[in-house]
Amino acid sequence: MAYRWKNDLTRADVTPKSMWLNRRQIIAGAAGVGLVGSSAYAQDALTPNSKSDIESYNNFYEFGTGKEDPARNAGKLDTSNWTIAVDGLVDNPGEYSLNDLIGGLTVEERIYRFRCVEAWSMVVPWNGIELADILDRVGVQSSAKYVAFETVVQPENMIGVQRNVIPFPYVEGLRLDEARHPLTIMATGIYGEPMANQNGAPIRLVVPWKYGFKSIKSIVRISLVDEQPPSTWNLINAREYGFYSNVNPNVSHPRWSQATERKIGGGLFAARQDTLMFNGYDEVAGLYEGMDLATFY
Ligand SMILES: Nc1nc2c(c(=O)[nH]1)N[C@H]1C(S)=C(S)[C@@H](COP(=O)(O)O)O[C@H]1N2
Ligand SMILES: [Mo]
Numbered sequence: 001m002a003y004r005w006k007n008d009l010t011r012a013d014v015t016p017k018s019m020w021l022n023r024r025q026i027i028a029g030a031a032g033v034g035l036v037g038s039s040a041y042a043q044d045a046l047t048p049n050s051k052s053d054i055e056s057y058n059n060f061y062e063f064g065t066g067k068e069d070p071a072r073n074a075g076k077l078d079t080s081n082w083t084i085a086v087d088g089l090v091d092n093p094g095e096y097s098l099n100d101l102i103g104g105l106t107v108e109e110r111i112y113r114f115r116c117v118e119a120w121s122m123v124v125p126w127n128g129i130e131l132a133d134i135l136d137r138v139g140v141q142s143s144a145k146y147v148a149f150e151t152v153v154q155p156e157n158m159i160g161v162q163r164n165v166i167p168f169p170y171v172e173g174l175r176l177d178e179a180r181h182p183l184t185i186m187a188t189g190i191y192g193e194p195m196a197n198q199n200g201a202p203i204r205l206v207v208p209w210k211y212g213f214k215s216i217k218s219i220v221r222i223s224l225v226d227e228q229p230p231s232t233w234n235l236i237n238a239r240e241y242g243f244y245s246n247v248n249p250n251v252s253h254p255r256w257s258q259a260t261e262r263k264i265g266g267g268l269f270a271a272r273q274d275t276l277m278f279n280g281y282d283e284v285a286g287l288y289e290g291m292d293l294a295t296f297y
Helices: 017-032 036-044 051-056 067-075 100-101 129-139 178-180 234-235 282-288
Strands: 083-088 094-097 108-115 119-130 146-151 172-175 183-192 204-206 219-223 260-263
Touching: 051 119, 051 183, 083 100, 083 234, 094 100, 100 129, 108 183, 108 204, 119 129, 119 204, 129 178, 129 183, 129 219, 146 178, 172 178, 172 234
Parallel strands: 083 219, 119 260
Antiparallel strands: 083 094, 108 119, 119 183, 146 172, 146 219, 183 204
């Protein structure tokens, strides 16, 4: 399968097929109109960001609203003896240790493009487990339709929680078929090492075709439910942040265009790159057949 990636594959193999084709199209297109510089730009769109980019420019409001705040403050997050409550419509509910939840499951490297709703992006080499494998372990009942997630709250360790910058706990959700899609992972590492606290240690969601805020960090609860669960940014401002939040260059945020993005790490004068439908992961399109993607944003 295209996205059952192994660590010993080449960069071409680890790039999602749609992105690879897309890149060739971009290069061919650029050559056709003589834009020599543009092929370098297309190549850059697929090059993983440095570890230091990924660990120093973050959104994690529990540790403050500035991009440098999480790197400065998340050292206080206590990740020892981490447990994850699994509840709702499951055969095996309970308070799982990390090892009980994911021990023995296949950890893969996934080099994913990551697009924040604020119109910046990165490419991140995650290490993680398909969420579907975890769902199989806990036994999802047939009446379940959505998966809800919740982030840890450690008020004494979280300056953003002390200052009440947004409502906590941070919550997110996916439709069950989105959660089961092979691209959806629970990440535990980056560049082959345990992930830094500011990236959502010890375990966070990664849904590469959706805006970054869907990829909830430092998860302590997974609930299988039959109704669409609340999601933090939708609760804060439903007009600006939908439940689905699929990356879509054609649907502007009320306050800015989503047609292009700035890749972090490119320097002040780097060209913006085009944002792609589903962030380039066209293989998810079938999940939304018959839905008006301008309405279900
Ligand atoms: N718990 C929690 N999860 C969160 C956030 C947050 O503030 N709190 N920010 C989200 C947003 S807006 C983005 S863009 C990504 C950023 O992930 P990164 O810092 O690893 O790049 O995390 C998402 N997950
Ligand atoms: Mo974001």
